[in-house]
Amino acid sequence: MSTDHDHATAGHPVVDAVFTEVARIAPEVRESLLGRRTYEEGENPSGEQQLEADVYADELFEEALLALDGVGSYASEEREGLVEADDTSDDDYHCALDPLDGSSNVKPNNVMGTIVAVYDEPLPAGGDALVAAGFVLYGPLTTMVATCDGQVSEYTVVDGERRVSDTDLSLPDDPVVYGFGGRVPEWTDDFAGYVGLVEDELKLRYGGAMIGDVSQVLTYGGIFGYPMLRHHQQGKLRLLFEGLPVAAIIEAAGGRSSDGERSLLEKTPAELHERTPVFVGNEEYVERLELALE
Ligand SMILES: O=P(O)(O)OC[C@H]1O[C@](O)(COP(=O)(O)O)[C@@H](O)[C@@H]1O
Ligand SMILES: [Mg+2]
Ligand SMILES: [Mg+2]
Secondary structure (H helix, E strand, C coil), X not given: CCCCCCCCCCXXXXXXXXXXXXXXXXXXXXXXXXXXXXXXXXXXXXXXXXXXXXXXXXXXXXXXXXCCCCEEXXXXXXXXXXXXXXXXXXXXXXXXXXXXXXXXXCCCCCCEEEEEEEECCCCCCCHHHEEEEEEEEECCCEEEEEEECCXXXXXXXXXXXEEEEECCCCCCCCCCEEEECCCHHHCCHHHHHXXXXXXXXXXXXXXXXXXXXXXXXHHHCEEXXXXXXXXXXXXXXXXXXHHHHHHHHHHHCCCEEECCCCCHHHCCCCCCCCECCEXXXXXXXXXXXXXXXX
C-alpha cells in the first residue's frame, strides 16, 4: 500500500518539492545537451572550462528552485556567489547544486549527472546541516536517487516525473568495483599502495563522472574516490556540491565516506567552492583506506 512516506523525501514538503522540480527539469537538461556541447569563453569558480550545457542547466535549476516556497538561496558549482530568493525567512532551506556532474562527458556522449544538496542553514554549511541529498543520472535511462531521514530511494524519471523503483537502497555486502581519479604519478605512495591491494580484489570502473561511478558502487558495492594529489592536496571534488551529498547517500545506504581521515559529513566548508579528497563505499574498503593513509 502506498503511504505519504513510501519514498525518501515524501514526508518533507519543501525537500519533496525540490526533488520534484529537479525531476521535472531533468528531461529538459538532457534535451538541452544537443547543440550545447561547445565550451564557453569563461571558467567556473574552480578554474575549469564551462560548457554551454553547464551554464544552461545551472540557470534552469536556479530559476525553478528559487521559485519554490521555503527555498531561501541557491548556490552552484557554476557560479561564484549565492543567489537569494526574493522572500526569505529563517526557516528556509538552501540548495547547493552541481548542475552537470562530469560535463566533460558531453562531448564523447557518456554518462553524466546532476547533484542536489538541501541544507537547513545558510551556505556554506556542513554535513550537520544537510537534510537531504540526491542525484539524477543521465544514462541509458534517466534515474534519480534521493536520501532523507536515513532512507535512500531510487526512481526512474519518465516525462519529468519520479517513479519509485526502490525505497530501501543499500550497498551490497560483497563489493565488486572500484574507481579512483587523478593521474597515477600524482598519487601519494600510501594511496598507490592501497590501490595495489584493491585492484587485486575488485574490478576497475571509472567513467569520469562521479555520479556514474558512485552509481556503480551503489549497485555493485566497492569504493569510489578522488584522492589528494601531490600538487593538489585537496584533490578535485567540491565538498558542498559533490562530497557532502554523495557521502550522505552512501552513508544512508549503509556505507561510509571519508576525506582520508574522517567522515565527510563531519566537515563544514569555509567557503562555497572548497575542495576535499572524497572516498565513498563499503565500510571495509573505506576503513582500510584510512588505515593506509595514517
Ligand atoms: O577527469 P578526472 O580528473 O578523472 O576527473 C573526473 C571527476 O571530475 C568530475 O568530472 C568533476 O565534476 P564536474 O564535471 O561537475 O566538474 C567528477 O564528476 C569526476 O569524478
Ligand atoms: Mg561534478
Ligand atoms: Mg559540474
